[in-house]
Amino acid sequence: MTEAVSVQNLCKSYHGKQVLNDLNLSVKPGTVFGLLGANGAGKSTTIECILGTKKPDCGTITLLGQNPERNRRELFQKIGVQFQEGDYQQEIKVWELCEETACLYQNPADWQKLCVQFGIGDKLKQPVKSLSGGERQRLFIVLALIPNPELVFLDELTTGLDAKARRGVWKTLEQLKTQGLTIFLTSHFMDEVEALCDEICILKKGSPVFFGTVEQAKQQCGCQRFEDAYLMLSDEEVEA
Amino acid sequence: MKRFFIFLKTELKLSIRDMNMVIFAVLMPLAIFIILGIIYGTQPAFEGASYTFLEQSFGAACAVSICASGLMGLPLAVSDCRERKVLKRFRVTPVSPAFILGVELAMYMVYCTVSLVSLAAVAALFWHVRLQGSLLAFLGSWLLTMVSTLSIGMMVGGIAKNSKQAGVIASVLYFPMLIFSGTTLPVEVMPQAMQKLVSLFPLTQGITLMKNTFLGIAQGNILLPVCVMLAVTAVCTAIAIHFFRWE
Numbered sequence: 011m012t013e014a015v016s017v018q019n020l021c022k023s024y025h026g027k028q029v030l031n032d033l034n035l036s037v038k039p040g041t042v043f044g045l046l047g048a049n050g051a052g053k054s055t056t057i058e059c060i061l062g063t064k065k066p067d068c069g070t071i072t073l074l075g076q077n078p079e080r081n082r083r084e085l086f087q088k089i090g091v092q093f094q095e096g097d098y099q100q101e102i103k104v105w106e107l108c109e110e111t112a113c114l115y116q117n118p119a120d121w122q123k124l125c126v127q128f129g130i131g132d133k134l135k136q137p138v139k140s141l142s143g144g145e146r147q148r149l150f151i152v153l154a155l156i157p158n159p160e161l162v163f164l165d166e167l168t169t170g171l172d173a174k175a176r177r178g179v180w181k182t183l184e185q186l187k188t189q190g191l192t193i194f195l196t197s198h199f200m201d202e203v204e205a206l207c208d209e210i211c212i213l214k215k216g217s218p219v220f221f222g223t224v225e226q227a228k229q230q231c232g233c234q235r236f237e238d239a240y241l242m243l244s245d246e247e248v249e250a
Numbered sequence: 251m252k253r254f255f256i257f258l259k260t261e262l263k264l265s266i267r268d269m270n271m272v273i274f275a276v277l278m279p280l281a282i283f284i285i286l287g288i289i290y291g292t293q294p295a296f297e298g299a300s301y302t303f304l305e306q307s308f309g310a311a312c313a314v315s316i317c318a319s320g321l322m323g324l325p326l327a328v329s330d331c332r333e334r335k336v337l338k339r340f341r342v343t344p345v346s347p348a349f350i351l352g353v354e355l356a357m358y359m360v361y362c363t364v365s366l367v368s369l370a371a372v373a374a375l376f377w378h379v380r381l382q383g384s385l386l387a388f389l390g391s392w393l394l395t396m397v398s399t400l401s402i403g404m405m406v407g408g409i410a411k412n413s414k415q416a417g418v419i420a421s422v423l424y425f426p427m428l429i430f431s432g433t434t435l436p437v438e439v440m441p442q443a444m445q446k447l448v449s450l451f452p453l454t455q456g457i458t459l460m461k462n463t464f465l466g467i468a469q470g471n472i473l474l475p476v477c478v479m480l481a482v483t484a485v486c487t488a489i490a491i492h493f494f495r496w497e
Contacts, residue, residue: 061342083345109260114343114345
């Protein structure tokens with residue numbers, strides 16, 4: 011397997027409006043890939059089309075060398091997902107949600123350990139709805155890692171987290187990467203992207219405007235800081 | 251199998267915390283039966299009958315719980331999961347629609363069983379209600395009624411767009427069946443034309459079958475109700491799984 015994720019000629023439109031336009035992506039195994047772009051650029055739609063929760067209008071998608079539509083159940087044994095908005099049953103408690111998730115997989119990770127690692131080890135008996143936004147965010151990262159995945163999708167992984175918690179998440183993800191995990195993430199924090207991502211793709215109104223490394227992006231724009239390069243490439247630079 | 255029970259345990263706990271089904275599927279049928287017991291006591295069903303009014307009503311009381319579980323609880327629970335995007339999360343895990351619906355089915359079977367046991371205990375203890383027919387035949391007809399009604403619920407819950415739509419469909423099914431299929435109003439007192447109409451409800455067939463097997467009355471044509479209910483179960487389950495909506 012030379013690619014963990016392969017997307018070819020992906021397009022998607024809603025009610026006649028083109029949201030994704032001829033998108034090609036490739037993510038190598040054991041790397042961290044960042045999908046960037048402004049709100050509404052099509053990041054979440056891309057993830058949902060790749061995962062099959064939205065049906066693309068055209069294009070070919072391969073995950074871990076397999077067709078996600080045909081081998082859904084087999085494939086999702088090895089894939090973890092964190093959606094942008096966390097969703098859970100109304101009255102469920104943290105440990106119940108973790109247990110229920112873990113039982114779906116053949117070789118689940120130790121979720122109690124993961125909860126401790128992500129700083130919510132003391133919240134296990136609390137209802138999920140009573141957690142703070144940041145705690146819930148971390149819980150959903152834990153849920154995405156419970157499958158012991160080969161590939162994990164993290165949509166806006168650290169939105170709502172404080173600086174310390176973000177660093178904690180980065181550290182854990184870097185550890186997991188050294189163990190061979192492939193990470194596909196979206197983020198609005200350029201320091202995070204710079205710290206974590208091996209390769210990035212910048213989307214602008216559904217079309218890719220850059221594909222490469224953070225360094226290449228900086229070089230291409232002649233910028234010192236990656237955030238400047240990102241703003242220039244995504245054409246979001248605000249007039250001073 | 252283990253994951254099925256962990257799932258069932260968690261979903262059942264969540265459902266009990268919510269209390270709705272405890273009230274509608276367990277306490278309500280019990281309350282109805284106790285009221286009937288206080289009114290009719292150990293009176294015979296009619297003059298010269300070999301069984302009491304309560305014995306005649308036992309099957310119908312069981313059906314109240316089946317009706318609440320299958321036509322209210324199950325479709326609303328599944329569509330609520332869909333609306334909260336819990337099903338969307340499950341879609342990116344190895345679970346299948348059949349597994350999710352199977353857990354829901356099992357959960358509401360637990361409610362119906364608890365209701366049956368509590369009704370039987372109260373009926374036997376206070377009003378000496380005795381099963382006059384064969385236990386196997388009664389349990390068989392109870393099981394068939396339950397599974398066929400729950401399968402209707404699975405179909406509604408499996409394919410409804412949102413919980414509002416599921417709620418409307420559930421009410422349209424629940425109230426007519428609760429009122430007209432013999433759970434509360436005996437079929438025998440209805441006009442002929444209406445009797446013919448309500449006999450199309452699987453629940454009507456089920457209640458008649460449960461009543462007859464409980465009382466040990468030989469029924470002329472057992473094949474028809476059994477076939478109706480089996481057909482309903484097969485069709486509804488197939489539709490629920492095949493057209494299952496995750497979102």
